[in-house]
Amino acid sequence: MKTIAIMNNKGGVGKTVTAVNLADILAREYGKRVVLVDCDGQMNLTRFFLPEFAPDIAPTVADLLSGQALPDWRGTLTPLEAGLALLPGSSALYDLDLQAIQRGNSRLTALRTFCQEAEVDNRVDYIIFDCPPGFTSASIAALLASDEVVLPMLLDGFSFAGMMDMWEQLRTLRQERSGLTIAGILLNQWHNSEVVRQGEELARSMEAPVFRTVIRRTDKVPESTFDRRPIVRYSPGSAAARDYRAWVREYLGGELGNGEDV
Numbered sequence: 001m002k003t004i005a006i007m008n009n010k011g012g013v014g015k016t017v018t019a020v021n022l023a024d025i026l027a028r029e030y031g032k033r034v035v036l037v038d039c040d041g042q043m044n045l046t047r048f049f050l051p052e053f054a055p056d057i058a059p060t061v062a063d064l065l066s067g068q069a070l071p072d073w074r075g076t077l078t079p080l081e082a083g084l085a086l087l088p089g090s091s092a093l094y095d096l097d098l099q100a101i102q103r104g105n106s107r108l109t110a111l112r113t114f115c116q117e118a119e120v121d122n123r124v125d126y127i128i129f130d131c132p133p134g135f136t137s138a139s140i141a142a143l144l145a146s147d148e149v150v151l152p153m154l155l156d157g158f159s160f161a162g163m164m165d166m167w168e169q170l171r172t173l174r175q176e177r178s179g180l181t182i183a184g185i186l187l188n189q190w191h192n193s194e195v196v197r198q199g200e201e202l203a204r205s206m207e208a209p210v211f212r213t214v215i216r217r218t219d220k221v222p223e224s225t226f227d228r229r230p231i232v233r234y235s236p237g238s239a240a241a242r243d244y245r246a247w248v249r250e251y252l253g254g255e256l257g258n259g260e261d262v
Contacts, residue, residue, distance in 0.1 A: 001119045002255070003127045004183070005146040009169075010162040011133040014152045014188040016044045017221060017231070019130040021244040024230035027083035029245075030256050032125040035077065035118065037061060037111070038089030039138035045130045046088040048228055049080050055090035061138055062092035064110040071114040074121070087114075089130075093138050108137065112145040135169060143173055148183040150251070151208070155187060155199030167208050182208060183251060190214040213247040215240055 006019045019036060026032040038045040039061055046053050055062070059076040063069035064087075069076055077085040111129070118124040129142035143149065149170060153159050163185065170182060185208055190196060204210050216239040224234035232241045249256070 001115075001122075001124055001127070002148070002252075003115050003129070003146045005129040005131055005139075005142045005149045006152065007129075007131040007139060007143065007149050007166075008151050008153060008162070009133055009135075009166045010154075010159055013154050013159065014186075014215065014221075016040075016048065016130050017225070018150065018152050018186060018188070018215075018244075019045060019128050020048060021230045021232055021241075022248060023084060023126070023128050024232055025245060025248045026126055026252075026256075027081075028233075031083065032256075033083050033123060035073070035085050035087065035124050035127045036080075037087040037127060037129045037142065039093070039129050039136075039142050040089050040132035041091050041093035041136075041138075042132065043089045043091065046086065046090075048225065049086055050078065050088065051228065053078075053088055055088070055092060058088060060088045060090040060092065061111070062090045062096050064114060065096055065107050065137055065141055066092075067107055067110075071110045071117065073114050073118040073124070076114070089138075093132075093136065096137050108141045108144055111141040115145045140173070143170075143180065144177045146177070146180060148181050150183050151185045152188045153185050153203070154189055155196045155203065160199070160202070163206075163208070167206075184209040184211045186211050186247065187214040189217040191217040211247060211250055213243060213250050215243045215247065 006015045023034045023036050027034045058078050059069040064071050079085050115127055131139040131142050218238050218240045220235040220238040221231050221240050224231040227234050
């Protein structure tokens, strides 16, 4: 079993879209058993799959981190479809961050225990954490539970500054989570312009690893979020859908065997 955190300090870089499409490709095209975990108080991942979700009807990440629910991985999941389940987020994560600052009320190892129990049962292949911008209680808990971090990134000046800061923060966190590795930076919303080409060259010259595959910019991606379908289903022939498939093969190809190549 592998645990993956999708993380960046900057918002709007495609973290949730990356988590959704990574999970969908793994479950539908490779037959993997995937759990998505929504660690963001905005609940974008949860609302993508469950637009009418109410936090009081099912356990959430905030419940685990506050101790209101036990980290029983099977009892806390909301099934979505074959091979795919969700541990929902909730706006209570914002309150949890405030409580953690004021009184230290946050069980940062709860998600690690959740993952360990899933691994013992041997019924999950991948757990994917969709993390909010910044080092919140939920994102730190996710990183402490993760094997690897994927860093979606745009090619602009703000993104470069934030990426360098985050690179140093992750290095520090690795002292607490031995074995945590940075899988790579995923360049998102790529398009053929001089500034983007120069930004890509700069990114690939940095110390952090960068995936060969880039995700090209297309209006089909925001359309897919309105339609609440992964881009690989909403527009399977679009540039971004082809890129996400190629990226999954690059990132996890050695673990996947033969999958559908659409």
